[in-house]
Amino acid sequence: xxxxxxxxxxxxxxxxxxxxxxxxxxxxxxxxxxxxxxxxxxxxxxxxxxxxxxxxxxxxxxxxxxxxxxxxxxxxxxxxxxxxxxxxxxxxxxxxxxxxxxxxxxxxxxxxxxxxxxxxxxxxxxxxxxxxxxxxxxxxxxxxxxxxxxxxxxxxxxxxxxxxxxxxxxxxxxxxxxxxxxxxxxxxxxxxxxxxxxxxxxxxxxxxxxxxxxxxxxxxxxxxxxxxxxxxxxxxxxxxxxxxxxxxxxxxxxxxxxxxxxxxxxxxxxxxxxxxxxxxxxxxxxxxxxxxxxxxxxxxxxxxxxxxxxxxxxxxxxxxxxxxxxxxxxxxxxxxxxxxxxxxxxxxxxxxxxxxxxxxxxxxxxxxxxxxxxxxxxxxxxxxxxxxxxx
Numbered sequence: 001x002x003x004x005x006x007x008x009x010x011x012x013x014x015x016x017x018x019x020x021x022x023x024x025x026x027x028x029x030x031x032x033x034x035x036x037x038x039x040x041x042x043x044x045x046x047x048x049x050x051x052x053x054x055x056x057x058x059x060x061x062x063x064x065x066x067x068x069x070x071x072x073x074x075x076x077x078x079x080x081x082x083x084x085x086x087x088x089x090x091x092x093x094x095x096x097x098x099x100x101x102x103x104x105x106x107x108x109x110x111x112x113x114x115x116x117x118x119x120x121x122x123x124x125x126x127x128x129x130x131x132x133x134x135x136x137x138x139x140x141x142x143x144x145x146x147x148x149x150x151x152x153x154x155x156x157x158x159x160x161x162x163x164x165x166x167x168x169x170x171x172x173x174x175x176x177x178x179x180x181x182x183x184x185x186x187x188x189x190x191x192x193x194x195x196x197x198x199x200x201x202x203x204x205x206x207x208x209x210x211x212x213x214x215x216x217x218x219x220x221x222x223x224x225x226x227x228x229x230x231x232x233x234x235x236x237x238x239x240x241x242x243x244x245x246x247x248x249x250x251x252x253x254x255x256x257x258x259x260x261x262x263x264x265x266x267x268x269x270x271x272x273x274x275x276x277x278x279x280x281x282x283x284x285x286x287x288x289x290x291x292x293x294x295x296x297x298x299x300x301x302x303x304x305x306x307x308x309x310x311x312x313x314x315x316x317x318x319x320x321x322x323x324x325x326x327x328x329x330x331x332x333x334x335x336x337x338x339x340x341x342x343x344x345x346x347x348x349x350x351x352x353x354x355x356x357x358x359x360x361x362x363x364x365x366x367x368x369x370x371x372x373x374x375x376x377x378x379x380x381x382x383x384x385x386x387x388x389x390x391x
Contacts (some may be wrong), residue, residue, distance in 0.1 A: 008267045014306065014339035014373065017272040021282055022310040025269055025289060027317035028240065029170045032227040033162055039151050040212060041170035042316040049145040049163050052136035056083070057102040063112045064122050066093040069106045071123035078103060093122050093288045102132055108289060118280045139163070149318045151212070175314040177239040178204055179231050180220050180297060181246040183253070185304075185388050187220070199362060200245050207304060210391035213311050215239070223253040229262050236263070236288045240315060243308070246295030248279040253295070256281070265290065269307065274339040276359040277303040296359040302371065305388065323373070326351045326387040332374040343368035351387065352364040 009020055026197030030044035039110045059065065066072045078084045083101035084094060096102075096109060109131035114312055117122045139145050145163060150156060152170070160168065178201075186195035196218075204216050215241060221231045228247065235242040247256040260267060265285040272280050280303035281292040293300040310320060329350045336338040343365045344353035350371050354364035373386035 015275045018310045025314045030169045038168045043150040044171045046167040047146045053138040058133045059096045064093040064110045065096045065106045074120045139378045163369045171317045174240040175216045177235040178218045179244045213305045225255045227254040241289045243291045245293045248292040275332040299359040323386040325384040340374040342372040
């Protein structure tokens, strides 16, 4: 499953961590699905068009297919899906519907609204080949019409259906199991008695869905090492990726490192020099990846996007996301040696950070459409940073 020898990276840089996550896995096996079930799935192989599109020379408008010079005598009608068998004789015309096959011998199509009809005669001005769609105008038979790694939007599905595909080979969705760790989590109602209302359990499934993966289970486990080990071991039997929240630091109730060691796992990334999200990690347990997220909500989501997104893209056979540079409206200063991840929004060509951006807060993230990735040091107003859109 791994593409490179296993090597632990302690305190990886943000870009180094994303590259390591990308390279830690390969694409999952493909599966064959009917085309109607392929929305938002990832194409597993290049697709070669079996036909020209359009397959036939067709009319771009409702009107009259005319042959030779006008005026023309109307001799019939051509409907979409019912081609005329005979050649159109010079001096004649047939009514024609949008999308209908152009009869042999046609000079042009005269738009319905530009035609003057008297009895069985039609006249009007028209140029040769007007309103005629040539066969192969969109693509040619034998042409690569869609590349492996394409995420199949509704428009892609429509295009591939038009080319005659009934089923498609797509990459199997990664199966994900979430284990939320902590003694302090309250699962419903207003928090009381020193407990904290769980905010990751309700939102993580939606983030994962947007990233194209399949959530198979969510479990809550208190901070007891034996229970953490057992939960991870069970999850590894059925998941491609196990995600834990909390327990990734080195405190007395942080047991993710100990569980990885007890299960003979291998750390790939142990800490990322980014804030929020320093205490994120990535490990392998056999053929299963373990993604350890910090417990603070904003830190957890930014860590999921940092390491989880490139990991999932590789499992899905998708190309690595190329980040664009944007201009910041206000100065962003980072901790020494650390990348700063700043939720916010684009206003024209400029980035503006949100308010309420503490690692335990979600209000700023909820009001944001993406993340500015600010390099270590002082990023002055007007300088460039990377822009990472939210899934």
